[in-house]
Amino acid sequence: MLTRRQMLATGAALPLVPATARAASHTGTTGTNALADALRFPLGEDMAVTVLSDGALRIGPEALQGIDAEGYATLMQDAYRDPDTFRAAVNGFLVEANGEKMLIDAGTGGAMGPDLGRLLGNLSATGTAPEDITRVIATHLHPDHMGGAVEGGEAVFPNAELTVHEQERAFWTDDANMAEGSEQFFQIARTVLDQYSDRLNVISGDEVEVAPGLTSMFLPGHTPGHTGYVLDSGDQSVLIWADIVHAAPVQLARPEVTIGFDVNPEQAAETRAALLDRVVADRMMIAGSHIDFPGMGHIAPQGEGYRMVNAAYPYRA
Helix, strand or coil: CCCHHHHHCCCCCCCCCCCCCCCHHHHCCECCECCCCEEEEEECCCEEEEEEEEEEEECCHHHEECCCHHHHHHHHHHCCCCCCCCEEEEEEEEEEECCEEEEECCCCCCCCCCCCCCHHHHHHHCCCCHHHCCEEECCCCCHHHHHHHEECCEECCCCCEEEEEHHHHHHHCCHHHCCCCCHHHHHHHHHHHHHCHHHEEEECCCCCEEECCEEEEECCCCCCCCEEEEEEECCEEEEEEECCCCCHHHHCCCCCCEECCCCCHHHHHHHHHHHHHHHHHHCCEEEECCCCCCCEEEEEEECCEEEEEECCCCCCC
């Protein structure tokens, strides 16, 4: 069950607004900055992933478990971040391969206030319309990842198949998991599942080929069906690891630290520790939903924890 404590632990950081509200930044502008927050990385010879910013959200020490405010401030300062103003990125990913345009997560839409909801505008800036998306692939059904898949109670991507893990679908459709304070999360998840019910691709198990060159990686804990996706093209690959970390300067340095939205905090910490070891050993490139835009790079050991090594800028030839 998703408890009230887990839901409210980050309540101050994640103010929700009605799910039917439209984010003004869908126009693609961000305040006075009219430049799109979208960066395309070629992958191999026949694939590309474009990171799309949806905005950023405040994650303070009150949202985390296993660290106090002083420890949080120290790690933020070590990373040259202001602990009083730190905001974590919210990223989605446009994958182009085999003539398809696939969207891994859809941002918040109008679900979480004016500092977010910018993914659709940034998608438009790439020359891609919602009608062009052939697949929406959910890492999980939290509103910062899938709120943007629906608007006004209807599907935003009319031609897209929705991929979701069976354990994720089962969790959000079971009333027994709903606690006081979590109703809106469940409402959004269920609206998404309902609006794409006639084109739903439910996967199960640890690894499933969702599309050529795109394979799921089951990473449970944050939610029961939390799933990453590995993109492979030629000799290049990247793992979109979704919510393995939320406050990267803290959770990379101290992977045992969890967040209030973890449905199973112990499992989330175990999954994070195992995956960090794996991506270091395999020198695997990763992309994070909540790592500073564009959120792509490698993980390297540092002390008793890890650090992010940002990917090289994809200069054009």
